[in-house]
Amino acid sequence: MxxxxxxxxxxxxxxxxxxxxxxxxxxxxxxxxxxxMACKNLTKHKFKAMMIxxxxxxxxxxxxxxFAVELLEISYISFFGGLAILYIAVKxxxxxxxxxxxxxxxxxxxxxxxxxTILIADFLMSLDNVLALAGxxxxxxxxxxxxxxxxxxxxxxIVLCGAQFFLMIMTKFPLVVYAGGAILGYTAAEMMLMxxxxxxxxxxxxxxxxxxxxxxxxxxxxxxxxxxINQAV
Numbered sequence: 595m596x597x598x599x600x601x602x603x604x605x606x607x608x609x610x611x612x613x614x615x616x617x618x619x620x621x622x623x624x625x626x627x628x629x630x631m632a633c634k635n636l637t638k639h640k641f642k643a644m645m646i647x648x649x650x651x652x653x654x655x656x657x658x659x660x661f662a663v664e665l666l667e668i669s670y671i672s673f674f675g676g677l678a679i680l681y682i683a684v685k686x687x688x689x690x691x692x693x694x695x696x697x698x699x700x701x702x703x704x705x706x707x708x709x710x711t712i713l714i715a716d717f718l719m720s721l722d723n724v725l726a727l728a729g730x731x732x733x734x735x736x737x738x739x740x741x742x743x744x745x746x747x748x749x750x751x752i753v754l755c756g757a758q759f760f761l762m763i764m765t766k767f768p769l770v771v772y773a774g775g776a777i778l779g780y781t782a783a784e785m786m787l788m789x790x791x792x793x794x795x796x797x798x799x800x801x802x803x804x805x806x807x808x809x810x811x812x813x814x815x816x817x818x819x820x821x822x823i824n825q826a827v
Contacts, residue, residue: 606734607741613730614745618752624781625651625716626756627774631686632711633757634764634771639705641758646705647712648754652746654717658724659742673792675718676785680811682715683778687771687815688822719781772812779811780804 629647633640731741764770783804787793796803 604734610730610734610741611744614727614741615748617727617730618745618749622749622753622756624777625719626753627760627777628682628686628715628719629712629753629757630760630764631771631774631778632708632715633761635689636705636708640761643705643708643712644754644757647709647716648750648757650709650713651716651720651753652750654713655720655724655727655746655749656743658717658720659727659746669791670789672785672789676782676789678718679715679778679782679785680807682711682718683775683782683811684814684818686711686778687775687811688818719785772815775811775815776808779808782811783807 629644632647633643636643727742727745731738731745734741760774764774783800783806786803787796787800789796
C-alpha cells in the first residue's frame with residue numbers, strides 16, 4: 595500500500611489530477627446518457643440503479659485500466675465492442691416507445707435489468723476513457739495508481755449528476771431519447787475506428803461510418819417502435 599501513496603500532492607501530481615478531472619468531464623457525457631437511458635423505464639429505484647451501476651462501472655474501469663494497453667492490443671475487441679453498443683443503443687430505444695403511446699407494449703424493466711445494461715455497456719465503452727486516464731497518469735513518475743483511483747472516484751458524482759440531468763430531460767421530453775441513441779451510435783463508430791485491425795480498414799470511410807451508424811440506430815429504433823405500435827392496434 596505504501597507505493598500507492600508515493601508521489602502524491604506534488605505539483606506534477608496535482609497537474610495530472612486536474613487533467614484527469616477535465617477528461618472525466620469531457621468523456622463522461624456518453625456514459626451519463628447511457629445510464630439515464632437504461633434507467634428511464636424503471637417505475638421505482640431509479641436512483642438506486644444509478645448508484646449500483648455507477649459504482650460497479652468505476653470498479654470495472656479500475657480493473658480495465660490495469661490492462662488498458664493490453665486490451666487495446668487485442669485485435670477486433672474494439673470493433674465487436676462497437677457492434678455490441680449498437681445493439682444496446684437500439685434496445686434502449688425500443689424498451690419503451692419514446693412517445694409513451696402505449697405502456698402495455700413493453701415489458702417492465704427491473705432494477706437488475708438496468709444495472710446489467712449499465713455494467714455491460716460501460717465496460718464496452720470505457721476503453722477510450724481508460725486509455726486517456728492511464729496515459730495522463732503515466733506522466734507522473736510516482737503516484738500513478740493514486741491518480742487513477744482518485745480520478746475514477748471523482749468521476750462517480752460527475753456521471754451520476756449527469757445521468758440525473760439527462761433522465762429529467764428524457765422524462766419531460768421523451769423524444770430526446772433518440773438523441774441519446776444517436777450519441778451511442780456515434781460512440782460505436784468511434785470504437786470501431788479505434789480497433790487495431792479494423793481501424794485501418796475503416797478509417798478512409800470514417801465520416802461515412804459515423805453518419806451511417808448514427809442514422810442507422812435512429813432509424814432502427816423508430817422502425818421497431820412503429821411496428822410494435824401497429825401490432826398492438
